[in-house]
Amino acid sequence: MKISIEHLARLARLSVTEEEKTLFANQIDGILNYVDKLNELDTVNVEPTSHVILLSNVVREDLQGDSLDREDALMNAPDRTDKFYRVPKIIE
Amino acid sequence: MELYSFGIAELKRMLENREVSAKDIHGSVYKRIDAVEGRIRAYVTITQEKALEMAEQSDKERAAGNKKTLSGIPIAIKDNICTKGILTTCSSRILSNFIPPYESAVTAKLLENGYVLSGKTNMDEFAMGSSTENSGFHATKNPWDTDRIPGGSSGGSAAAVAADECIAAFGSDTGGSIRQPASFCGVVGLKPTYGRVSRYGLVAFASSLDQIGPITKNITDAAILMNIISGRDPRDSTSAPVSVPDFTSGLGKDIKGLRIGVPQEYFIEGIDPEVGQSVRNAIKHFESLGAVPVEISLPHTGYAVAAYYVLATSEASSNLARYDGVKYGFRAEGKDLLDMYMNSRAQGFGPEVKRRIMLGTYTLSSGYYDAYYRKAQQVRTLIKGDFDNAFKTVDLIVTPTSPTPAFKAGEKTDDPLQMYLADIFTISVNLAGVPAISIPCGFTSGSLPIGLQLIAGHFDEAALLRASYAYEQSTEWHKRKPNL
Numbered sequence: 001m002k003i004s005i006e007h008l009a010r011l012a013r014l015s016v017t018e019e020e021k022t023l024f025a026n027q028i029d030g031i032l033n034y035v036d037k038l039n040e041l042d043t044v045n046v047e048p049t050s051h052v053i054l055l056s057n058v059v060r061e062d063l064q065g066d067s068l069d070r071e072d073a074l075m076n077a078p079d080r081t082d083k084f085y086r087v088p089k090i091i092e
Numbered sequence: 093m094e095l096y097s098f099g100i101a102e103l104k105r106m107l108e109n110r111e112v113s114a115k116d117i118h119g120s121v122y123k124r125i126d127a128v129e130g131r132i133r134a135y136v137t138i139t140q141e142k143a144l145e146m147a148e149q150s151d152k153e154r155a156a157g158n159k160k161t162l163s164g165i166p167i168a169i170k171d172n173i174c175t176k177g178i179l180t181t182c183s184s185r186i187l188s189n190f191i192p193p194y195e196s197a198v199t200a201k202l203l204e205n206g207y208v209l210s211g212k213t214n215m216d217e218f219a220m221g222s223s224t225e226n227s228g229f230h231a232t233k234n235p236w237d238t239d240r241i242p243g244g245s246s247g248g249s250a251a252a253v254a255a256d257e258c259i260a261a262f263g264s265d266t267g268g269s270i271r272q273p274a275s276f277c278g279v280v281g282l283k284p285t286y287g288r289v290s291r292y293g294l295v296a297f298a299s300s301l302d303q304i305g306p307i308t309k310n311i312t313d314a315a316i317l318m319n320i321i322s323g324r325d326p327r328d329s330t331s332a333p334v335s336v337p338d339f340t341s342g343l344g345k346d347i348k349g350l351r352i353g354v355p356q357e358y359f360i361e362g363i364d365p366e367v368g369q370s371v372r373n374a375i376k377h378f379e380s381l382g383a384v385p386v387e388i389s390l391p392h393t394g395y396a397v398a399a400y401y402v403l404a405t406s407e408a409s410s411n412l413a414r415y416d417g418v419k420y421g422f423r424a425e426g427k428d429l430l431d432m433y434m435n436s437r438a439q440g441f442g443p444e445v446k447r448r449i450m451l452g453t454y455t456l457s458s459g460y461y462d463a464y465y466r467k468a469q470q471v472r473t474l475i476k477g478d479f480d481n482a483f484k485t486v487d488l489i490v491t492p493t494s495p496t497p498a499f500k501a502g503e504k505t506d507d508p509l510q511m512y513l514a515d516i517f518t519i520s521v522n523l524a525g526v527p528a529i530s531i532p533c534g535f536t537s538g539s540l541p542i543g544l545q546l547i548a549g550h551f552d553e554a555a556l557l558r559a560s561y562a563y564e565q566s567t568e569w570h571k572r573k574p575n576l
Contacts, residue, residue: 003454005450008450008453008454008457009450011453011457012409012437012446012449012450012453013413013416013430013433013434013437014434014437014438014441014446014449014450015431015434015435015437015438016438016446020443020446023443024446024447024450027447027508027509028447028450028451028454030508030509031401031451031508031509031512032451032454034397034398034401034509035398035401035402035464035468036398037394037395037398038395038398038399038402038467038468038471039467040395041392041395041470041471041474043467043470043471043473043474046470046471046473046474047470047473048466048469048470048472048473049469049470049472049473049476050300050469051286051300051330052286052287052300052476052523052524052525052550053285053286053287053330053332053525053550055287055329055330055332058329058330060326068193068194069193072193072194073193073419075191075193076189076190076191076193076419076420076421077418077419077420078417078418078420078421078422078423079423085418085419087418087429087432088426088427088428088429088431088432089428089429090428090429
């Protein structure tokens with residue numbers, strides 16, 4: 001086993017059951033073993049590609065545009081009060 | 093022939109000649125949906141009333157002399173493309189109540205052109221899957237054989253087009269999610285060049301790979317839709333400032349002398365013999381139309397799936413961090429804020445999404461970033477280089493879209509890696525950012541559709557459409573319909 005699912009799940013902000021821990025650990029381990037085939041390739045002098053179309057420094061005029069209306073932005077909130085999103089208490 | 097079975101171009105002509113009204117088409121399409129949707133389940137949300145309003149509006153506008161390209165044409169939209177005021181779920185519990193307060197760039201252009209929204213189509217949750225079995229709501233069936241999957245992740249869109257539950261549809265393609273279901277359902281699916289179409293309002297899965305494209309009954313309709321959706325959009329900084337040609341203008345031109353590359357790596361052992369034979373027959377057919385097949389090699393093909401599953405999951409783990417139960421979507425109870433996040437995500441996401449988020453979290457985590465993420469980006473460079481080299485000597489590349497026809501429901505659900513390998517012929521295209529199309533090229537002895545993939549160089553969708561049209565017009569495959 002290469003990975004600690006508990007640690008990963010915490011990083012990913014996912015609570016996992018005991019059953020899921022075993023299942024995911026085996027499956028992710030299998031996928032990582034498959035992915036290891038990338039190491040067959042020598043890439044020492046190869047530049048990484050993050051985007052295929054060569055665009056750089058895409059900028060625009062610093063002008064005020066339309067933005068979402070506050071009510072529209074809040075309409076999907078699971079919990080709200082007045083003009084705020086409401087979440088469980090953070091500060092004791 | 094019933095109105096629902098026609099394509100865009102034919103209905104447009106009938107509308108313009110006043111032979112039919114948009115309301116007639118609406119009536120026909122929803123009659124069809126009533127008759128077959130119970131067996132296919134292509135839709136998450138059917139927008140019949142809204143569509144009626146849009147159809148009536150379209151009839152009014154036409155009576156006033158207003159000509160819009162898609163006026164009165166019912167089109168289905170994959171449920172990861174935001175439609176203002178209309179539920180957009182990504183087939184996920186975590187977005188099951190999400191109503192977008194804004195319109196995606198693509199659907200805004202469709203609205204300008206007078207389209208009628210037939211409904212939002214089912215998909216693998218967050219577009220993660222190849223069978224539409226990962227939908228958080230229900231599975232979609234293949235109209236050619238309802239024991240089989242329609243492909244994925246745009247399986248709802250492809251099934252809706254094949255079953256005539258709409259006139260055309262849109263999907264999104266991150267690793268084959270337009271082309272593979274189009275292939276399995278016997279329809280046309282085009283993934284444009286990365287940057288050709290704005291992603292504004294497309295719920296992000298893997299931002300460097302995602303692209304929206306049309307799924308249609310024929311090539312002409314794909315060209316018509318590409319004319320509408322293409323072009324730079326300041327709201328998507330990755331959309332390219334490249335001029336957009338009239339994609340319909342090349343249709344009907346001959347393909348004499350067109351050099352079509354046949355990559356040896358795509359005609360391998362393990363490919364279904366009937367699929368291999370159909371594609372080889374199609375290559376001979378292209379030759380009879382004057383094209384010149386050229387043996388080529390794309391040597392890094394065998395590494396594409398591995399590179400893809402590192403890059404796509406890494407990007408997904410970052411993109412899906414936004415689902416925290418605060419601003420929109422599903423929220424679970426928790427004893428504190430962190431607990432609320434973790435429970436909301438655990439209960440809101442399905443197993444495949446969780447698996448990919450964790451895999452992506454791992455490959456981006458401290459100590460593993462270089463070994464996985466950077467390595468996969470380097471391999472991406474090699475794969476893109478394969479295509480750059482190939483397009484120095486050929487105009488197009490031809491491959492099977494998928495190594496097999498549609499597989500049985502449940503066949504690959506227990507083994508994620510086997511499911512990933514179903515995308516082996518479509519994934520390289522996304523990594524290289526080039527455009528590709530899947531078109532019908534035959535049927536198995538069991539009457540399942542077989543798809544052919546054509547790949548072109550960056551921004552050369554016109555070549556894909558021209559060659560596909562020449563093939564389509566001289567074959568009969570696209571005329572067959574499933575018995576429903």
